[in-house]
Amino acid sequence: MTKSGNVLQKINNNYDELSERYNFTILPRSTRWNSVNRLGFSSTYLIRQGRVIEAIEVAELYTEYQPKSWQAYESLAKAFEANEDNLQALKNVKIAVRLVDNEVNKSLLLAYINQGDRVNMQLRSVKSLTLICLMLFLMVLTACNNDSKLDFDAFVEKKLTDFLIEExxxxxxxxxxxxxxxxxxxxxxxxxxxxxxxxxxxxxxxxxxxxxxxxxxxxxxxxxxxxxxxxxxxxxxxxxxxxxxxxxxxxxxxxxxxxxxxxxxxxxxxxxxxxxxxxxxxxxxxxxxxxxxxxxxxxxxxxxxxxxxxxxxxxxxxxxxxxxxxxxxxxxxxxxxxxxxxxxxxxxxxxxxxxxxxxxxxxxxxxxxxxxxxxxxxxxxxxxxxxxxxxxxxxxxxxxxxxxxxxxxxxxxxxxxxxxxxxxxxxxxxxxxxxxxxxxxxxxxxxxxxxxxxxxxxxxxxxxxxxxxxxxxxxxxxxxxxxxxxxxxxxx
Missing domain, CATH: 3.40.710.10 (DD-peptidase/beta-lactamase superfamily)
Structure with a gap:
Protein backbone atom coordinates (compact mmCIF):
# COMPACT_ATOMS: atom_id res chain seq x y z
CA MET A 1 0.00 0.00 0.00
CA THR A 2 1.24 3.51 -0.77
CA LYS A 3 2.04 6.05 1.90
CA SER A 4 -1.13 7.99 1.11
CA GLY A 5 -3.08 4.75 1.20
CA ASN A 6 -1.69 4.02 4.67
CA VAL A 7 -2.88 7.42 5.90
CA LEU A 8 -6.37 6.85 4.53
CA GLN A 9 -6.47 3.40 6.11
CA LYS A 10 -5.34 4.92 9.41
CA ILE A 11 -8.14 7.48 9.23
CA ASN A 12 -10.78 4.91 8.32
CA ASN A 13 -9.65 2.19 10.76
CA ASN A 14 -9.49 4.61 13.69
CA TYR A 15 -12.36 6.85 12.68
CA ASP A 16 -14.17 6.94 16.02
CA GLU A 17 -11.04 7.68 18.07
CA LEU A 18 -9.85 10.32 15.62
CA SER A 19 -13.32 11.81 15.38
CA GLU A 20 -13.53 12.23 19.14
CA ARG A 21 -10.00 13.57 19.47
CA TYR A 22 -9.92 15.86 16.44
CA ASN A 23 -13.64 16.64 16.12
CA PHE A 24 -14.08 15.14 12.65
CA THR A 25 -17.81 15.06 13.35
CA ILE A 26 -18.14 18.68 12.25
CA LEU A 27 -18.48 17.13 8.78
CA PRO A 28 -20.59 14.06 7.98
CA ARG A 29 -18.90 10.75 7.32
CA SER A 30 -19.20 10.25 3.56
CA THR A 31 -16.76 9.75 0.71
CA ARG A 32 -13.04 9.04 0.97
CA TRP A 33 -12.27 12.56 -0.25
CA ASN A 34 -14.47 14.19 2.38
CA SER A 35 -12.76 12.08 5.03
CA VAL A 36 -9.46 13.63 3.97
CA ASN A 37 -10.66 17.19 3.40
CA ARG A 38 -12.16 16.95 6.88
CA LEU A 39 -8.57 17.22 8.15
CA GLY A 40 -8.28 20.83 7.00
CA PHE A 41 -11.54 21.85 8.66
CA SER A 42 -10.60 20.02 11.85
CA SER A 43 -7.17 21.68 12.01
CA THR A 44 -8.79 25.12 11.80
CA TYR A 45 -11.30 24.15 14.49
CA LEU A 46 -8.53 22.96 16.82
CA ILE A 47 -6.62 26.23 16.38
CA ARG A 48 -9.74 28.14 17.43
CA GLN A 49 -10.00 25.87 20.48
CA GLY A 50 -6.38 26.62 21.40
CA ARG A 51 -5.36 23.00 20.78
CA VAL A 52 -2.47 23.96 18.52
CA ILE A 53 -0.32 20.84 18.95
CA GLU A 54 -3.25 18.69 17.87
CA ALA A 55 -3.92 21.14 15.03
CA ILE A 56 -0.35 20.57 13.81
CA GLU A 57 -0.84 16.79 14.00
CA VAL A 58 -4.01 16.96 11.94
CA ALA A 59 -2.51 19.36 9.39
CA GLU A 60 0.51 17.08 9.01
CA LEU A 61 -1.86 14.19 8.24
CA TYR A 62 -3.49 16.47 5.65
CA THR A 63 -0.15 17.17 3.90
CA GLU A 64 0.87 13.53 4.13
CA TYR A 65 -2.26 12.40 2.33
CA GLN A 66 -2.46 15.32 -0.13
CA PRO A 67 1.17 16.31 -0.78
CA LYS A 68 0.17 18.22 -3.93
CA SER A 69 -2.44 20.40 -2.21
CA TRP A 70 -1.46 23.99 -1.44
CA GLN A 71 -4.43 24.22 0.94
CA ALA A 72 -2.93 21.40 3.02
CA TYR A 73 0.34 23.30 3.47
CA GLU A 74 -1.55 26.51 4.15
CA SER A 75 -3.37 24.68 6.96
CA LEU A 76 -0.06 23.43 8.36
CA ALA A 77 1.43 26.94 8.15
CA LYS A 78 -1.50 28.36 10.12
CA ALA A 79 -1.11 25.65 12.75
CA PHE A 80 2.62 26.36 13.17
CA GLU A 81 1.94 30.11 13.32
CA ALA A 82 -0.60 29.52 16.08
CA ASN A 83 2.18 27.69 17.92
CA GLU A 84 4.46 30.73 17.36
CA ASP A 85 6.83 28.67 15.21
CA ASN A 86 7.33 31.24 12.47
CA LEU A 87 10.14 29.46 10.66
CA GLN A 88 8.08 26.30 10.20
CA ALA A 89 5.09 28.43 9.22
CA LEU A 90 7.05 30.18 6.50
CA LYS A 91 8.55 26.91 5.29
CA ASN A 92 5.06 25.57 4.64
CA VAL A 93 3.82 28.84 3.15
CA LYS A 94 6.69 28.61 0.68
CA ILE A 95 5.55 25.10 -0.30
CA ALA A 96 1.95 26.34 -0.64
CA VAL A 97 3.06 29.17 -2.94
CA ARG A 98 4.90 26.68 -5.13
CA LEU A 99 1.91 24.35 -5.34
CA VAL A 100 -0.90 26.88 -5.70
CA ASP A 101 -2.97 26.06 -8.74
CA ASN A 102 -3.36 29.47 -10.36
CA GLU A 103 -1.80 32.91 -10.35
CA VAL A 104 -4.81 34.58 -8.72
CA ASN A 105 -4.63 32.31 -5.68
CA LYS A 106 -0.86 32.68 -5.57
CA SER A 107 -1.05 36.48 -5.61
CA LEU A 108 -3.75 36.48 -2.93
CA LEU A 109 -1.76 34.09 -0.77
CA LEU A 110 1.35 36.23 -1.02
CA ALA A 111 -0.60 39.42 -0.41
CA TYR A 112 -2.38 38.02 2.62
CA ILE A 113 0.87 36.73 4.05
CA ASN A 114 2.58 40.07 3.47
CA GLN A 115 -0.26 41.92 5.18
CA GLY A 116 -0.51 39.42 8.03
CA ASP A 117 -4.18 38.65 7.28
CA ARG A 118 -3.82 34.90 6.73
CA VAL A 119 -0.65 34.09 8.67
CA ASN A 120 0.57 36.60 11.28
CA MET A 121 4.29 36.11 10.99
CA GLN A 122 5.18 38.75 13.62
CA LEU A 123 7.37 40.44 11.06
CA ARG A 124 8.43 43.21 13.43
CA SER A 125 10.81 40.92 15.28
CA VAL A 126 14.48 41.06 14.33
CA LYS A 127 14.60 37.35 13.59
CA SER A 128 11.89 37.87 10.95
CA LEU A 129 14.13 39.96 8.68
CA THR A 130 15.11 36.79 6.81
CA LEU A 131 11.44 35.96 6.39
CA ILE A 132 10.70 39.37 4.89
CA CYS A 133 13.54 38.98 2.40
CA LEU A 134 12.36 35.52 1.41
CA MET A 135 8.77 36.66 0.92
CA LEU A 136 9.92 39.59 -1.21
CA PHE A 137 11.96 37.15 -3.28
CA LEU A 138 8.92 34.93 -3.78
CA MET A 139 6.82 37.92 -4.85
CA VAL A 140 9.45 39.06 -7.35
CA LEU A 141 9.80 35.51 -8.67
CA THR A 142 6.04 35.27 -9.15
CA ALA A 143 5.97 38.58 -11.03
CA CYS A 144 8.82 37.47 -13.29
CA ASN A 145 7.02 34.23 -14.10
CA ASN A 146 3.70 35.91 -14.92
CA ASP A 147 4.68 36.85 -18.48
CA SER A 148 5.83 33.30 -19.25
CA LYS A 149 2.70 31.87 -17.65
CA LEU A 150 0.45 34.15 -19.70
CA ASP A 151 2.41 33.30 -22.84
CA PHE A 152 1.95 29.58 -22.15
CA ASP A 153 -1.77 30.01 -21.43
CA ALA A 154 -2.23 31.91 -24.69
CA PHE A 155 -0.37 29.22 -26.62
CA VAL A 156 -2.51 26.42 -25.16
CA GLU A 157 -5.71 28.39 -25.76
CA LYS A 158 -4.83 29.05 -29.40
CA LYS A 159 -3.92 25.43 -30.06
CA LEU A 160 -7.14 24.06 -28.59
CA THR A 161 -9.52 26.71 -29.92
CA ASP A 162 -8.04 26.39 -33.41
CA PHE A 163 -8.50 22.64 -33.14
CA LEU A 164 -12.17 23.01 -32.14
CA ILE A 165 -12.82 25.23 -35.14
CA GLU A 166 -10.95 23.04 -37.62
CA GLU A 167 -12.54 19.81 -36.38
Missing part, protein backbone atom coordinates in the same frame (compact mmCIF):
# COMPACT_ATOMS: atom_id res chain seq x y z
CA UNK A 168 -16.01 21.28 -35.84
CA UNK A 169 -15.78 19.97 -32.28
CA UNK A 170 -17.72 21.34 -29.32
CA UNK A 171 -15.42 21.02 -26.30
CA UNK A 172 -11.91 20.04 -25.26
CA UNK A 173 -10.19 19.53 -21.92
CA UNK A 174 -6.49 19.43 -21.12
CA UNK A 175 -4.47 18.49 -18.05
CA UNK A 176 -0.72 18.91 -17.65
CA UNK A 177 1.07 17.72 -14.53
CA UNK A 178 4.50 17.36 -13.04
CA UNK A 179 5.75 16.95 -9.49
CA UNK A 180 4.73 20.55 -8.70
CA UNK A 181 2.04 21.45 -11.22
CA UNK A 182 -1.54 20.45 -11.93
CA UNK A 183 -2.59 22.62 -14.87
CA UNK A 184 -6.11 22.17 -16.25
CA UNK A 185 -8.04 24.13 -18.87
CA UNK A 186 -11.37 23.67 -20.62
CA UNK A 187 -12.44 25.06 -23.99
CA UNK A 188 -15.62 25.42 -26.04
CA UNK A 189 -19.22 24.85 -25.03
CA UNK A 190 -21.96 22.29 -25.49
CA UNK A 191 -25.00 22.89 -27.73
CA UNK A 192 -27.08 23.90 -24.69
CA UNK A 193 -24.62 26.69 -23.89
CA UNK A 194 -23.00 25.03 -20.87
CA UNK A 195 -19.23 24.87 -20.68
CA UNK A 196 -17.01 21.90 -19.83
CA UNK A 197 -15.32 21.83 -16.44
CA UNK A 198 -12.65 19.77 -14.71
CA UNK A 199 -15.20 17.09 -13.84
CA UNK A 200 -16.71 16.73 -17.32
CA UNK A 201 -16.85 12.97 -17.96
CA UNK A 202 -15.33 11.58 -21.17
CA UNK A 203 -15.00 8.10 -22.59
CA UNK A 204 -11.24 7.52 -22.46
CA UNK A 205 -11.59 4.50 -24.76
CA UNK A 206 -8.28 2.71 -25.39
CA UNK A 207 -6.45 4.65 -22.69
CA UNK A 208 -8.26 2.05 -20.57
CA UNK A 209 -5.58 -0.36 -21.78
CA UNK A 210 -2.97 1.45 -19.67
CA UNK A 211 -5.04 0.58 -16.59
CA UNK A 212 -5.28 -3.02 -17.79
CA UNK A 213 -1.51 -3.02 -18.26
CA UNK A 214 -0.96 -1.67 -14.76
CA UNK A 215 -3.20 -4.39 -13.32
CA UNK A 216 -1.23 -6.97 -15.28
CA UNK A 217 2.01 -5.60 -13.82
CA UNK A 218 0.43 -5.81 -10.36
CA UNK A 219 -0.50 -9.44 -11.01
CA UNK A 220 3.12 -10.16 -11.93
CA UNK A 221 4.32 -8.45 -8.73
CA UNK A 222 1.76 -10.41 -6.71
CA UNK A 223 2.94 -13.63 -8.39
CA UNK A 224 -0.54 -14.29 -9.71
CA UNK A 225 0.81 -14.66 -13.27
CA UNK A 226 4.04 -14.98 -15.22
CA UNK A 227 4.55 -12.89 -18.33
CA UNK A 228 5.94 -15.70 -20.46
CA UNK A 229 3.56 -18.43 -19.31
CA UNK A 230 1.14 -20.03 -21.77
CA UNK A 231 -2.10 -18.04 -21.28
CA UNK A 232 -4.16 -21.24 -21.36
CA UNK A 233 -2.93 -21.91 -17.82
CA UNK A 234 -5.06 -18.95 -16.70
CA UNK A 235 -8.19 -19.73 -18.73
CA UNK A 236 -11.16 -21.68 -17.46
CA UNK A 237 -13.76 -23.95 -19.09
CA UNK A 238 -11.81 -25.11 -22.13
CA UNK A 239 -8.42 -26.27 -23.35
CA UNK A 240 -8.15 -23.78 -26.25
CA UNK A 241 -5.77 -25.89 -28.30
CA UNK A 242 -6.11 -23.28 -31.04
CA UNK A 243 -4.28 -20.58 -29.04
CA UNK A 244 -0.89 -21.61 -30.40
CA UNK A 245 0.79 -21.73 -33.77
CA UNK A 246 3.13 -24.54 -34.72
CA UNK A 247 3.45 -25.42 -31.06
CA UNK A 248 4.24 -21.91 -29.82
CA UNK A 249 1.59 -20.65 -27.37
CA UNK A 250 0.36 -17.12 -26.75
CA UNK A 251 1.75 -15.54 -23.57
CA UNK A 252 0.74 -12.50 -21.53
CA UNK A 253 3.75 -10.67 -22.97
CA UNK A 254 2.25 -11.20 -26.41
CA UNK A 255 -1.15 -9.90 -25.28
CA UNK A 256 0.34 -6.79 -23.62
CA UNK A 257 2.31 -5.87 -26.75
CA UNK A 258 -0.29 -6.74 -29.42
CA UNK A 259 1.79 -9.62 -30.77
CA UNK A 260 -0.53 -12.51 -29.98
CA UNK A 261 -1.86 -13.00 -33.49
CA UNK A 262 -5.42 -12.39 -32.27
CA UNK A 263 -7.55 -10.02 -34.39
CA UNK A 264 -8.53 -6.45 -33.62
CA UNK A 265 -12.11 -7.39 -32.76
CA UNK A 266 -14.42 -10.39 -32.74
CA UNK A 267 -17.73 -8.52 -32.67
CA UNK A 268 -17.44 -6.85 -36.06
CA UNK A 269 -15.26 -6.50 -39.15
CA UNK A 270 -14.11 -3.56 -41.26
CA UNK A 271 -16.93 -4.41 -43.67
CA UNK A 272 -19.43 -4.02 -40.81
CA UNK A 273 -18.02 -0.56 -40.08
CA UNK A 274 -18.51 0.52 -43.69
CA UNK A 275 -22.05 -0.86 -43.78
CA UNK A 276 -22.99 0.86 -40.50
CA UNK A 277 -23.67 -2.39 -38.65
CA UNK A 278 -20.67 -2.31 -36.30
CA UNK A 279 -22.28 -0.57 -33.33
CA UNK A 280 -25.33 -2.84 -33.30
CA UNK A 281 -23.11 -5.91 -33.41
CA UNK A 282 -20.76 -4.52 -30.77
CA UNK A 283 -23.49 -3.42 -28.35
CA UNK A 284 -25.09 -6.88 -28.41
CA UNK A 285 -21.86 -8.83 -28.07
CA UNK A 286 -21.56 -10.96 -24.92
CA UNK A 287 -18.79 -12.49 -22.81
CA UNK A 288 -20.09 -15.95 -23.71
CA UNK A 289 -19.85 -15.15 -27.42
CA UNK A 290 -16.31 -13.82 -26.87
CA UNK A 291 -15.10 -17.15 -25.49
CA UNK A 292 -17.01 -19.05 -28.17
CA UNK A 293 -15.20 -17.03 -30.84
CA UNK A 294 -11.90 -17.36 -28.97
CA UNK A 295 -12.17 -21.16 -29.02
CA UNK A 296 -12.74 -21.16 -32.78
CA UNK A 297 -10.17 -18.60 -33.92
CA UNK A 298 -7.17 -19.99 -35.80
CA UNK A 299 -3.85 -18.17 -35.57
CA UNK A 300 -2.13 -17.54 -38.89
CA UNK A 301 1.15 -16.16 -37.55
CA UNK A 302 3.63 -17.12 -34.85
CA UNK A 303 2.87 -15.45 -31.49
CA UNK A 304 5.43 -12.76 -30.75
CA UNK A 305 6.46 -12.12 -34.34
CA UNK A 306 3.99 -9.65 -35.84
CA UNK A 307 2.40 -6.52 -34.38
CA UNK A 308 -1.38 -6.55 -34.82
CA UNK A 309 -3.38 -4.18 -32.64
CA UNK A 310 -5.87 -6.33 -30.78
CA UNK A 311 -8.81 -5.33 -28.62
CA UNK A 312 -9.42 -9.05 -28.30
CA UNK A 313 -6.02 -9.45 -26.64
CA UNK A 314 -6.69 -6.62 -24.19
CA UNK A 315 -10.08 -8.05 -23.24
CA UNK A 316 -8.60 -11.51 -22.84
CA UNK A 317 -6.04 -9.98 -20.46
CA UNK A 318 -8.94 -8.49 -18.49
CA UNK A 319 -10.69 -11.86 -18.20
CA UNK A 320 -7.44 -13.51 -17.08
CA UNK A 321 -7.01 -10.85 -14.39
CA UNK A 322 -10.55 -11.52 -13.17
CA UNK A 323 -9.75 -15.24 -13.02
CA UNK A 324 -6.48 -14.98 -11.08
CA UNK A 325 -7.79 -12.41 -8.59
CA UNK A 326 -11.34 -13.82 -8.46
CA UNK A 327 -12.65 -10.25 -8.62
CA UNK A 328 -14.48 -8.22 -11.29
CA UNK A 329 -12.26 -5.94 -13.33
CA UNK A 330 -14.14 -2.90 -12.03
CA UNK A 331 -13.24 -3.88 -8.46
CA UNK A 332 -9.59 -4.41 -9.40
CA UNK A 333 -9.40 -0.97 -11.02
CA UNK A 334 -10.93 0.62 -7.93
CA UNK A 335 -8.95 -1.24 -5.27
CA UNK A 336 -5.57 -1.53 -6.96
CA UNK A 337 -5.40 1.73 -8.93
CA UNK A 338 -7.87 4.53 -8.29
CA UNK A 339 -7.84 4.22 -4.50
CA UNK A 340 -4.06 4.62 -4.69
CA UNK A 341 -4.07 7.48 -7.21
CA UNK A 342 -7.01 9.36 -5.70
CA UNK A 343 -9.07 9.31 -8.90
CA UNK A 344 -12.67 10.12 -8.01
CA UNK A 345 -14.22 9.78 -11.45
CA UNK A 346 -12.36 6.99 -13.27
CA UNK A 347 -14.61 3.96 -13.51
CA UNK A 348 -16.83 1.78 -15.67
CA UNK A 349 -20.24 3.43 -15.92
CA UNK A 350 -22.97 0.87 -16.60
CA UNK A 351 -26.04 2.15 -14.76
CA UNK A 352 -28.38 4.57 -16.61
CA UNK A 353 -27.84 7.29 -14.00
CA UNK A 354 -24.09 7.03 -14.54
CA UNK A 355 -24.23 6.67 -18.31
CA UNK A 356 -26.23 9.91 -18.53
CA UNK A 357 -23.22 11.81 -17.15
CA UNK A 358 -20.91 10.80 -20.00
CA UNK A 359 -20.19 13.47 -22.60
CA UNK A 360 -21.78 12.68 -25.95
CA UNK A 361 -19.76 13.49 -29.02
CA UNK A 362 -20.11 13.63 -32.76
CA UNK A 363 -18.80 11.18 -35.33
CA UNK A 364 -16.89 11.91 -38.51
CA UNK A 365 -20.17 12.86 -40.21
CA UNK A 366 -21.14 15.35 -37.51
CA UNK A 367 -23.91 13.16 -36.10
CA UNK A 368 -24.47 12.61 -32.38
CA UNK A 369 -22.55 9.45 -31.61
CA UNK A 370 -23.67 6.52 -29.45
CA UNK A 371 -21.56 5.62 -26.43
CA UNK A 372 -19.22 2.65 -26.67
CA UNK A 373 -18.05 2.53 -23.05
CA UNK A 374 -21.16 0.81 -21.59
CA UNK A 375 -20.51 -2.09 -23.97
CA UNK A 376 -16.72 -2.19 -23.56
CA UNK A 377 -14.37 -3.89 -21.14
CA UNK A 378 -10.61 -4.00 -20.53
CA UNK A 379 -9.92 -2.68 -24.02
CA UNK A 380 -11.80 0.61 -23.68
CA UNK A 381 -14.62 0.74 -21.15
CA UNK A 382 -13.38 3.30 -18.63
CA UNK A 383 -14.67 6.84 -18.36
CA UNK A 384 -12.98 9.69 -16.54
CA UNK A 385 -12.40 13.43 -16.24
CA UNK A 386 -9.44 15.72 -16.81
CA UNK A 387 -9.10 16.12 -13.05
CA UNK A 388 -9.02 12.38 -12.40
CA UNK A 389 -6.61 11.67 -15.24
CA UNK A 390 -4.38 14.39 -13.77
CA UNK A 391 -4.42 12.41 -10.51
CA UNK A 392 -3.63 9.24 -12.47
CA UNK A 393 -0.67 10.86 -14.20
CA UNK A 394 0.73 12.35 -10.99
CA UNK A 395 0.45 8.97 -9.30
CA UNK A 396 2.24 7.19 -12.14
CA UNK A 397 4.99 9.83 -12.16
CA UNK A 398 5.54 10.11 -8.41
CA UNK A 399 5.00 6.71 -6.83
CA UNK A 400 7.68 4.08 -6.36
CA UNK A 401 5.10 1.29 -6.31
CA UNK A 402 6.71 -1.79 -7.83
CA UNK A 403 3.88 -2.46 -10.26
CA UNK A 404 3.97 1.09 -11.65
CA UNK A 405 7.70 0.91 -12.31
CA UNK A 406 7.30 -2.55 -13.83
CA UNK A 407 4.48 -1.36 -16.10
CA UNK A 408 6.97 0.93 -17.87
CA UNK A 409 9.38 -1.93 -18.63
CA UNK A 410 10.10 -2.32 -22.34
CA UNK A 411 8.63 -5.66 -23.43
CA UNK A 412 9.20 -5.45 -27.19
CA UNK A 413 10.97 -3.06 -29.53
CA UNK A 414 9.92 -2.59 -33.14
CA UNK A 415 12.66 -0.10 -34.03
CA UNK A 416 15.27 2.12 -32.42
CA UNK A 417 12.48 4.61 -31.65
CA UNK A 418 9.30 2.60 -31.10
CA UNK A 419 8.38 -0.18 -28.71
CA UNK A 420 5.80 -1.42 -26.23
CA UNK A 421 5.57 -1.78 -22.46
CA UNK A 422 2.50 -3.07 -20.56
CA UNK A 423 -0.01 -1.87 -23.19
CA UNK A 424 1.90 1.43 -23.36
CA UNK A 425 3.42 2.59 -26.63
CA UNK A 426 6.99 3.80 -26.12
CA UNK A 427 9.03 6.37 -28.02
CA UNK A 428 12.82 6.67 -27.72
CA UNK A 429 12.81 4.39 -24.69
CA UNK A 430 16.60 4.42 -24.33
CA UNK A 431 16.94 8.21 -24.67
CA UNK A 432 17.32 10.86 -21.98
CA UNK A 433 13.62 11.66 -22.28
CA UNK A 434 11.54 8.58 -23.22
CA UNK A 435 7.82 8.97 -23.83
CA UNK A 436 5.04 6.52 -22.92
CA UNK A 437 1.78 7.23 -24.69
CA UNK A 438 -1.63 5.96 -25.68
CA UNK A 439 -4.55 7.40 -27.58
CA UNK A 440 -8.21 6.60 -27.25
CA UNK A 441 -11.06 6.81 -29.70
CA UNK A 442 -14.73 5.92 -29.41
CA UNK A 443 -17.37 6.81 -32.00
CA UNK A 444 -17.67 10.36 -30.67
CA UNK A 445 -14.67 10.99 -28.40
CA UNK A 446 -10.91 11.22 -28.90
CA UNK A 447 -8.24 11.29 -26.21
CA UNK A 448 -4.47 11.45 -25.89
CA UNK A 449 -2.24 10.70 -22.90
CA UNK A 450 1.56 10.93 -22.76
CA UNK A 451 4.03 10.53 -19.90
CA UNK A 452 7.66 11.64 -19.71
CA UNK A 453 8.80 9.88 -16.51
CA UNK A 454 12.32 11.32 -16.41
CA UNK A 455 10.83 14.83 -16.55
CA UNK A 456 7.96 13.78 -14.27
CA UNK A 457 5.70 15.34 -16.89
CA UNK A 458 2.30 14.17 -18.15
CA UNK A 459 -0.26 15.56 -20.59
CA UNK A 460 -3.85 14.52 -21.32
CA UNK A 461 -6.26 15.95 -23.91
CA UNK A 462 -9.89 14.94 -24.51
CA UNK A 463 -12.44 16.18 -27.02
CA UNK A 464 -15.95 15.09 -27.99
CA UNK A 465 -15.31 14.46 -31.66
CA UNK A 466 -13.96 11.49 -33.58
CA UNK A 467 -13.16 12.26 -37.19
CA UNK A 468 -10.33 11.61 -39.62
CA UNK A 469 -7.08 11.32 -37.65
CA UNK A 470 -8.40 13.23 -34.63
CA UNK A 471 -6.14 11.24 -32.31
CA UNK A 472 -3.13 12.04 -34.48
CA UNK A 473 -3.98 15.73 -34.32
CA UNK A 474 -4.20 15.56 -30.53
CA UNK A 475 -0.76 13.96 -30.59
CA UNK A 476 0.61 16.89 -32.61
CA UNK A 477 -1.03 19.42 -30.29
CA UNK A 478 0.34 17.65 -27.22
CA UNK A 479 3.86 17.59 -28.68
CA UNK A 480 3.70 21.31 -29.45
CA UNK A 481 2.40 22.15 -25.97
CA UNK A 482 5.09 20.07 -24.27
CA UNK A 483 7.74 21.85 -26.34
CA UNK A 484 6.29 25.23 -25.39
CA UNK A 485 6.04 24.14 -21.77
CA UNK A 486 9.76 23.40 -21.73
CA UNK A 487 10.58 26.71 -23.42
CA UNK A 488 8.82 28.84 -20.82
CA UNK A 489 10.29 26.88 -17.94
CA UNK A 490 7.02 25.58 -16.52
CA UNK A 491 8.79 22.51 -15.20
CA UNK A 492 10.97 24.54 -12.86
Missing amino acids: NAQVASIAIVNDKLNYQKQFGEFPDGTKPHHDTVYEIASITKTYTGLLLAKAVVDKKVQLDEDIRVYLQDGDYQNLQHLGKPITLRHLATHRSGLPQDFAYTSADIKSGKAFELFSNYSEAKFFEDLAQYQLTSMPGETFQYSNVGANLTGYILENVYNQPLSTLVAQLITEQSGEEHTRFRLEPSEISKITRGVDRNGKIAPLLSPHSFAEGGLTSTAASIADYMQYLLSTQAEEVLLSRTLLTETSSEHGHAFFWNTYEYHSANPMFYHSGGSIGTSTWLALYPKQKLGIFIATNVSANNTQGKLNDIANAIVEKYEQVGQSK
